[in-house]
Amino acid sequence: MKLYLRYMSILFKSQMEYRTSFILLSIGQFFVPFLTFVSIFLFFQRFSNIRGWSLYEVALCYSVTHMAFSISECFARGFDSFSSTIITGNFDRILVRPRTTILQVLGSKFEFTRIGRLTQSIIVLIYALNNISVVWDIYKIITLILMVISGILIFTGIYMLGATLCFWTIEGLEVVNIFTDGGREMTQYPLSIYKEWAKKFFTFVIPFGTVNYLPLMFILDKVNGNKLIYMLTPLSGMLFIIPCVLIWSFGVKHYKSTGS
Amino acid sequence: MIEVEHLSKSFKVKKRDAGVGAALKSLINPQYTTVEALHDISFNIDEGEIVGYIGPNGAGKSTTIKIISGILVPDSGKCNILGHTPWKSRVNHVKNIGVVFGQRSQLWWDVPVMDSYNLLKDIYKITHKDFRNTLELLTDTLDLSTLLSMPVRQLSLGQRMRCEIAASLLHNPKILFLDEPTIGLDAVSKIAVRNFIKTINKEKKVTVILTTHDMNDIETLAERIILIGKGKILLDGTLTELKNRFATHKTVTVDFAENNAPISIEGTTILSRSDERISLSVALDKIKVSEVISRLSKQFEIIDVTVNSRPIEEIIVDLYKEYQI
Known part of the structure; x- marks a missing residue:
């Protein structure tokens, strides 16, 4: 962990060498998703709800997804841009250092400009919390925090899967964006507005549903039946990272036997 | 300290001809050739x-x-x-x-x-x-x-x-x-x-x-x-x-006072010759370098002598040739 912070500080210093670019990119990262939110806002000006979800409820859903996305993009960027690590041969360097590959890849890159997107999602979160009619208690707050953490892990897991693909091919990796960017765009709305197959896919295959839609039902008191299950669904989302780690180490083994 | 025994390693390389058609073909039905990168390495x-x-x-x-x-x-x-x-x-x-x-x-x-x-x-x-x-x-x-x-x-x-x-x-x-x-x-x-x-x-x-x-x-x-x-x-x-194995020749270069007498020493070949300088390639299995110099000194008034081994670079090139690599 100390080493991870060291990595972070050295890369932060690097980024500060290009201060203007950092500030401009951060501002860009603030406004691009912000426009998405404006479009949601305008949408709700015409229609008062989508399938029973109000603007503030959707805003809450949106902010959780975007917070998780921006944090994971900042801290797991090393996996997201792993193909360049392979192309430049820097992965060999990682293998001759006495630390785990996962830690070193995580530490190889941080995308601090995502602070813009994070700020934006926090503002939307505050806006939603101020206007929503929910009675908050400690369980709901814990659930909300779990939702963000679990979301970060799921996004990170997808980045890892994408990075693992680099061990076989470095072409056509855009496919992974279907799950990250696509997943983000889908899950900024509650899953219940989608068709059945999409709901199932994002609950059981890539468990985005477990980090926002299902626990949101609990927070917004829309659950009939066992509340505990809904509250704890973010935990099952966290399990998603386990197979990703296993697949990653399988990929590393493959790399070591082919060297390509 | 480092022991390496019978190390072998081969790679599968995707075979592909140039051109878009070939690229498509290799996408659908990739052909592999095996390249043996290391064969039974020990040291x-x-x-x-x-x-x-x-x-x-x-x-x-x-x-x-x-x-x-x-x-x-x-x-x-x-x-x-x-x-x-x-x-x-x-x-x-x-x-x-x-x-x-x-x-x-x-x-x-x-x-x-x-x-x-x-x-x-x-x-x-x-x-x-x-x-x-x-x-x-x-x-x-x-x-x-x-x-x-x-x-x-x-x-x-x-x-x-x-x-x-x-x-x-x-x-x-x-x-x-x-x-x-x-x-x-x-x-x-x-x-x-x-x-x-x-x-x-x-x-x-x-x-x-x-x-x-x-x-x-x-x-x-x-x-x-x-x-x-x-x-x-x-x-x-x-x-x-x-x-020693590959340096079978040495080059002897001698500067001397002007003299254009003909010269021939067995076991050497003349690389270059002018009125003041001669370069000889000496086959070491036939004649010693010292012998060559003493023969030359009888005939000429020597000013300077240099003896060169073949540069290692050339030896390596010869080695590559010998093993056809």
Whole structure:
């Protein structure tokens, strides 16, 4: 962990060498998703709800997804841009250092400009919390925090899967964006507005549903039946990272036997 | 210290002809050919040796280095380095080794060199005291003191290479792999790097394995060379052995007071001749160099004599030819 912070500080210093670019990119990262939110806002000006979800409820859903996305993009960027690590041969360097590959890849890159997107999602979160009619208690707050953490892990897991693909091919990796960017765009709305197959896919295959839609039902008191299950669904989302780690180490083994 | 036995490694390479059609075809039905990168490689290296690992491009040098540094897993064979099998206990093994890839940097580009060193200190879990001692020694011998506060991107190639080598020695490795450490360096930096490698080898007993295409590196550094071609070891011996085996001729050049008398000594061929100078190629199995000089001195008033062995570069070219690699 100390080493991870060291990595972070050295890369932060690097980024500060290009201060203007950092500030401009951060501002860009603030406004691009912000426009998405404006479009949601305008949408709700015409229609008062989508399938029973109000603007503030959707805003809450949106902010959780975007917070998780921006944090994971900042801290797991090393996996997201792993193909360049392979192309430049820097992965060999990682293998001759006495630390785990996962830690070193995580530490190889941080995308601090995502602070813009994070700020934006926090503002939307505050806006939603101020206007929503929910009675908050400690369980709901814990659930909300779990939702963000679990979301970060799921996004990170997808980045890892994408990075693992680099061990076989470095072409056509855009496919992974279907799950990250696509997943983000889908899950900024509650899953219940989608068709059945999409709901199932994002609950059981890539468990985005477990980090926002299902626990949101609990927070917004829309659950009939066992509340505990809904509250704890973010935990099952966290399990998603386990197979990703296993697949990653399988990929590393493959790399070591082919060297390509 | 380093024991390598019967190492073999082959790669599958996708076969593809040029052109869009072929690209599509290979996408649907990829054809593979197997390339044998290493075939039954065995050698032992003792503590404190400097070994030059040479061979033409694509001979398998890098593959060998990658296997013994724990990056690649071989198809078969054994390898024991300080009690570890590199590909089985990677983390424990790499603590003992330092690796310099001449063409790639291991330093962080935008920050001062010292920041990179501090990070390496944490990566290798070097204690504060050890780190300070080692760094002091490296700073002195490599003359780094003015470089440590500069960002890597502002260093010249020679300065950067010195910093790279220091970076791979911070954790006091017992073995150092140098993959083309002098590539692209100017004469001054080359000599600095060579001297440094000699110094750490002598003083710290660091075992060095060096791949290079620069025969001067080999001549000044390596006592022993391993020549590899097409994945096989062709020759493993000292530099002197190699020279004796292939240096069958010497060149004798003599300057003398003007004289144009004809000359013919058995066992020599005239390479060039003017009124004041003659160059002879001497076949060592037929006549001794001293004999040639004394014969010449009877005939001419000698001003200066130089005797040259064949340059190692030429010997290597001959070797490559002999083994058809």
